[in-house]
Structures are given as structure tokens and as C-alpha cells.
Amino acid sequence: MLTNVSLFNFERMIIEKKLSRKEQLELAATELFKEKGYAASSMRDLANKLGIEAASLYSHIKSKEEILSNICFRMANEFFEAINKIEIENISASAKLERAIIAHTQVIIKNVSASSVFLHEWRHLNQPKLDEFIAMREDYQNKFISIIEEGIANDEFISIDAKFAVLTILSSLNWIHNWYDPNGKMSPLEIGQQLSRMSINGLKIRF
Amino acid sequence: MLTNVSLFNFERMIIEKKLSRKEQLELAATELFKEKGYAASSMRDLANKLGIEAASLYSHIKSKEEILSNICFRMANEFFEAINKIEIENISASAKLERAIIAHTQVIIKNVSASSVFLHEWRHLNQPKLDEFIAMREDYQNKFISIIEEGIANDEFISIDAKFAVLTILSSLNWIHNWYDPNGKMSPLEIGQQLSRMSINGLKIRF
DNA sequence: ATAATTTGCTAACGAACGTTAGCTTGTTTA
């Protein structure tokens, strides 16, 4: 049913011609899952976005959950790569936290839809992927916790429960995908800088 | 199928005996929607939680969406009541923001499951409820924006995009439901105080 | 030129979905 396929989708498909069909499929799925949520998105919705029949999707994928799983773990790896570069640098806790916040922000902004799916839809993964995902998430948070604990030990930061502080900071960062507008006033770097400024000021000891 | 009903549910039903059957139904739905998400929760799941048949639910409700709608708008009203008390007080912007943050925090902590549904599942509302909900949400945010703009005009706060600041602060608050543990170290009031301290320090001018 | 791969189709499956109709039973109200 070609008439149901929007011009926008055609344009995108042409622009991103280098993408394999499977990649195009996962891109369309990412946008669909972001808009409607995973559970409310049907394979027929997805097929319609691509201008094909639902059954044809299965030439490219094994199951609906496989798509979700690919999106979630690809994003998880992106976040890890970003923080791994920072962890090894020999700088103050404040500087490390600033860079980590900016890096996290950049990953979200570069992948707005995929981040949204990553953040909200992971719970629809089945076992054992679900536990694997949760463990990665915990690892990632622990890297932030270590930075803040270092800052508290250094007297750079106020005495605070580090886990509480991390959850609070990450939750502000993880809201970006809901309001970020590529045509808005703030550039991705400015957003990261403002957020790290607010977060770190919130932690720093006041004289 | 009584064997499928957990002891926990029976206990809860006994403790909250004063609740009408419809209220019990909405309570069970709130927990279910929080755990699995609205779209992934079936009426048969819900019926099973109450130990009755799915068709029996319709003696109490008109539709699945009606349950969601009730949860969302009841919570919206709770948030409004909390902030309306603060708006009219004649205190500094910092003090107003502190009280607003603490009030918001209290509402979430007193209704952890309902807050979770309110924050994540509202998008499954149909029109015209959906637009009505979005408008209320915008109104609520605008009350926070006004407080911060007042603080910027007063030189209490740094010069910052007020909407950006509000979205950042609210997103940290709106994450509480994911980690709050009634048996944890921090009391509801302490959580509110810590969060307002972090948020307001992040906004205040540093000398 | 031929074989293999990619990409799609139609038809259909069994299961699960939200919901309705019509009925029974126990409790409360007039």
C-alpha cells in the first residue's frame, strides 16, 4: 500500500541509501518504538513505515524482540565507549564529572530516538538479555559513582550519598531526548556544559 | 482461579477493606501498569490480580482507558494542589523553589506507583483527554518557570534559560519513583531537602 | 551463464486482545 508511506520516509530512505535494508528497518523501528512505545507498536505498523508487508520483515530479522535488543545494546555500548575514554584521564573529579556529563549528553543528542528507546523500552527485553542489560546499566552508573566518591574524598564535593547524586544527575541528562530540538537555541555542547555546570555547582562546597 | 492470587494481594485487600471494589481495581491496575506498562498489561492480567474474570471488570469500569485516565488526572490534581499552596506565599524565589521541590517530592513518594503511571503512561490516553493532559502538564511547568524567572530577575539565580532549568530539575525529581525505598536510609523529607539543595545550589550565583 | 543471496509476496496459523450479552447470587435500601 504505497499511498500509506509518507514522503518523509521515502526521502529518508534515499538519503540513507548506503544503509542495508536491515539497518533501515531498525531505524524505522527505533522511531516507531520511540513514538508509540514497544508494546503498542505492531509489526504491521513497522512494515507500513517501510512500505512492505509485515511478514516480509522476517526476511531480515528473527523476532520483534531482536530489534529491541539490538537498539538497546548498541546504545549501551555507545555510552560505555564514551565514559571509558574519560575514566583513564588523570584529572580532578570535578573535571572528570564534567567530561562524563558532556559525553553522556553528546551520546543522547546524537541518537535521540535510540536513546529514548534505550531508556524506556529495555524492560520489555526477555531473559537472559534483560539481566544482562540491567548489569550493564549498573556498571555504567558505578563509574559515575566512583567519580563522585573521589570528589567527596577530595573535598571537592559536599558530603552526599554518591548513588543518590548520580541517579539525580543522570535523570536530568536522560530527559534531554524529550525536549532536544536540533533547531533550538542551544547547541549540543552548550547543553552539556550547562547541565554539567548545574550539576557540579549543586555538588560543590560553597565558601 | 484462586490459586493464582498471591497472599500479598489478599493481605492488601483485607488491610484496605474500606476501599470500594472500584478503588481496589484501580489500585491493582496502578501497580500492574507500573510494572508492565499500560500497553503490555491485559485486562486478564488485571482480573487475575483481583482473583476474578476479565469480563467481571466491566461491572466497575467502562473501559481500560478509563482506568488510565483516572490515575493520570487524579495525580495531576495532586500535583496542582501541592504547588497552588506555595505560589501565593510571599517569600523569596529560592524559598519558593525549595518548597515547590519538596512538595513535588512528597507527592511522588506518597504515590510511587501512581506517579510512575502518571509520568510514563499518559501518552496512551486518547483524544481529547490527551490534549487536556498535556495542557495541564504545561501549566504545571509554567508555575515552576515563573518562580525561576523571578529568581533570575532578583539576582538570586544565575542567568539561565528558565524552561531548560525547570525541565532539568523536574526530571531529577521525576526519577524518584524508580529508586525510592520506604525502608531506605533517607526519609521523604530528607530526599526533598537534598534534591532542593542540589538543584538550588546549581542555580545560585557563586561568590 | 549459473548459482546464491536478497527482498519481497500471499495465505494463513493459533493465541491473545478488549469488550458485550445475558444470567446468577448475595446484600442493601425503601
Added chain:
DNA sequence: TAAACAAGCTAACGTTCGTTAGCAAATTAT
């Protein structure tokens, strides 16, 4: 005591769901 209501049941409806089987055409690789 009779009427009204609350709360549940069984049976079933039409629809949508994710997915499979088997086949056809086009493209790519050998």
C-alpha cells in the same frame, strides 16, 4: 418484604497480534 444494586459468572464476538510456510522476482557473486 420487595425492589434495587453490587459483584460476579460463562460464553462468545470480532479484531489484532507475532510469526511461519512456501513461493517469486530481482540482484549479486562465482
